[in-house]
Amino acid sequence: MLQFYLNDQLVRPAHPAGSTLLDYIRYQQHLTGTKIGCREGDCGACTVLVGELRPDAEGQPVVRYQSMTSCLTPLGNAHGRHIVTVEGLSQAAGQLTPVQQAIVAEGGTQCGFCTPGFVMSMTGHCLHGAATPEAARASIDGNICRCTGYKSLERATDRLTAELLTRDAAPKRLPWLVQQGYVPAYFERMAARLAELRRETVADVAARTGGHLPDANDPAVTPPLTYLLGGGTDLLVQRADDVLAAEVQLLYGHAERCFIREQADGRISLGAATTVEDLRSSELLLGRFPRLRQHLKLVSSTPIRNMATVAGNFVNASPIGDLTIFFLALDARLTLQNAAGEQRQLPLRELYRGYKQLNRQPDEQLVEISFLPPAEGEVFNFEKVSKRTHLDIASVNAAARLRVHDAVIQEAHLSAGGVGPTPLYLRRTSEWLSGQPLTPETLRAAGELAQQEISPISDARGTAEYKRLLLRQLLYAHFLEHFPQQLTLAELL
Ligand SMILES: Cc1cc2nc3c(=O)[nH]c(=O)nc-3n(C[C@H](O)[C@H](O)[C@H](O)COP(=O)(O)OP(=O)(O)OC[C@H]3O[C@@H](n4cnc5c(N)ncnc54)[C@H](O)[C@@H]3O)c2cc1C
Ligand code: FES
Ligand code: FES
Numbered sequence: 001m002l003q004f005y006l007n008d009q010l011v012r013p014a015h016p017a018g019s020t021l022l023d024y025i026r027y028q029q030h031l032t033g034t035k036i037g038c039r040e041g042d043c044g045a046c047t048v049l050v051g052e053l054r055p056d057a058e059g060q061p062v063v064r065y066q067s068m069t070s071c072l073t074p075l076g077n078a079h080g081r082h083i084v085t086v087e088g089l090s091q092a093a094g095q096l097t098p099v100q101q102a103i104v105a106e107g108g109t110q111c112g113f114c115t116p117g118f119v120m121s122m123t124g125h126c127l128h129g130a131a132t133p134e135a136a137r138a139s140i141d142g143n144i145c146r147c148t149g150y151k152s153l154e155r156a157t158d159r160l161t162a163e164l165l166t167r168d169a170a171p172k173r174l175p176w177l178v179q180q181g182y183v184p185a186y187f188e189r190m191a192a193r194l195a196e197l198r199r200e201t202v203a204d205v206a207a208r209t210g211g212h213l214p215d216a217n218d219p220a221v222t223p224p225l226t227y228l229l230g231g232g233t234d235l236l237v238q239r240a241d242d243v244l245a246a247e248v249q250l251l252y253g254h255a256e257r258c259f260i261r262e263q264a265d266g267r268i269s270l271g272a273a274t275t276v277e278d279l280r281s282s283e284l285l286l287g288r289f290p291r292l293r294q295h296l297k298l299v300s301s302t303p304i305r306n307m308a309t310v311a312g313n314f315v316n317a318s319p320i321g322d323l324t325i326f327f328l329a330l331d332a333r334l335t336l337q338n339a340a341g342e343q344r345q346l347p348l349r350e351l352y353r354g355y356k357q358l359n360r361q362p363d364e365q366l367v368e369i370s371f372l373p374p375a376e377g378e379v380f381n382f383e384k385v386s387k388r389t390h391l392d393i394a395s396v397n398a399a400a401r402l403r404v405h406d407a408v409i410q411e412a413h414l415s416a417g418g419v420g421p422t423p424l425y426l427r428r429t430s431e432w433l434s435g436q437p438l439t440p441e442t443l444r445a446a447g448e449l450a451q452q453e454i455s456p457i458s459d460a461r462g463t464a465e466y467k468r469l470l471l472r473q474l475l476y477a478h479f480l481e482h483f484p485q486q487l488t489l490a491e492l493l
Pocket of ligand 3: 110111145
């Protein structure tokens with residue numbers, strides 16, 4: 001049974017798991033503070049907080065809140081969680097929270113349509129974010145305001161940062177936030193409530209399935225497969241009506257599909273439902289990819305990164321999928337599992353057969369991704385050019401894994417998106433580069449060779465000629481980024 005807390009109430013909707021959380025909030029619960037703007041994850045007017053029970057640093061269960069766009073959140077993904085709308089932040093009648101006060105004080109609201117979304121994003125930041133101006137501003141990277149011009153909203157985030165810094169003496173953040181009126185007192189009861197909900201869910205599933213715990217492939221738990229659903233950030237944009245009418249298999253947050261671990265052989269494996277934000281905040285990955293946070297900040301916006309899964313990025317097969325390009329350069333290996341539970345391994349580089357055509361059977365689920373992280377002496381780089389810095393898909397994106405020793409390129413693995421019908425591993429250019437001296441001549445020749453491997457088309461993101469130029473520049477950028485002592489831009493042009 002689908003059940004979750006909506007603000008201070010336990011709800012048990014009988015609506016399809018593939019319908020949107022937004023429609024349930026507005027049309028079934030009549031909580032109209034959550035607005036509908038684009039229904040495509042772009043404007044942030046529908047932002048809510050989604051709280052999930054997780055262990056804290058001491059292993060104690062706490063509720064971790066993340067902002068998400070409810071227009072793309074499948075209702076089923078709310079199961080067992082705490083959903084907070086702007087109404088759920090209300091204190092005594094007429095009293096504003098410090099986030100709302102900061103917005104008012106700085107003139108950050110005019111028509112008010114976007115305001116609940118900004119309030120939710122900023123409140124999510126206050127619950128968990130670092131007390132720095134940069135982190136506070138980044139928390140509203142998924143919210144659009146047509147009236148204010150953002151400066152007033154940025155000042156409001158600065159004001160919040162100053163207030164959060166006064167917390168120093170208070171050891172725990174949540175009781176302090178409750179005391180200051182950022183969130184109501186019932187937030188302090190949510191960890192216990194969600195823990196109870198989890199116990200009930202496990203007991204309920206065990207009773208229905210004869211004692212064993214839920215498995216995503218178990219037909220006793222999940223009806224016959226129609227749609228595999230991760231974060232929904234692609235499927236609910238492309239096919240919301242189909243998904244609404246279909247049976248769905250929910251993978252988001254599934255314990256067996258959400259992990260990041262190092263294997264004995266040094267490979268790192270990821271559960272397929274690991275989200276972009278999980279990657280960004282993984283200590284293990286940050287240790288291997290020092291610039292990971294900056295690289296993945298280029299992917300969509302905070303609420304979308306909180307929802308978007310790695311598998312969803314690979315399987316939607318967009319020629320400009322950022323994670324796909326990232327992992328192609330790393331030669332990631334996929335584990336696919338069919339409905340009978342049989343598994344097979346497939347290099348990501350062999351997944352794509354043509355535009356949106358995959359080397360994958362309809363009943364095959366991507367369960368795990370593994371890759372060797374850059375070793376000592378290797379470097380990794382990711383570049384993306386899009387029309388807007390935030391919340392935009394790439395015109396062209398590119399990644400590189402390189403080993404250079406004594407000014408010789410020992411090994412190169414280059415990938416690129418937006419320059420063909422599928423995400424591309426630039427095999428010929430990569431092979432040719434290996435063994436070449438690291439000189440401007442080599443890179444210019446590689447730039448020419450790469451042109452023969454791509455076939456960009458002109459579209460809304462740029463002309464074919466522009467994309468060819470971008471790819472060459474991004475190839476240069478990989479080397480300039482990591483070897484500035486050996487190369488200069490002037491030498492390459
Ligand atoms: C506003 C907005 C901005 C975006 N910006 C970017 C961006 O900057 N860069 C970028 O790369 N993408 C971007 N995207 C696209 C999207 O967010 C990503 O591709 C995301 O990773 C998709 O993951 P998901 O879990 O939400 O996929 P879903 O929508 O849940 O699923 C996508 C597809 O994958 C299938 N699928 C999901 N999980 C599995 C599995 N385990 N096994 C097999 N099939 C599976 C689904 O059936 C579906 O066909 C953006 C989307 C939006 C709405
Ligand atoms: S309505 Fe615009 S992001 Fe949801
Ligand atoms: S105040 Fe009008 S859209 Fe932001």
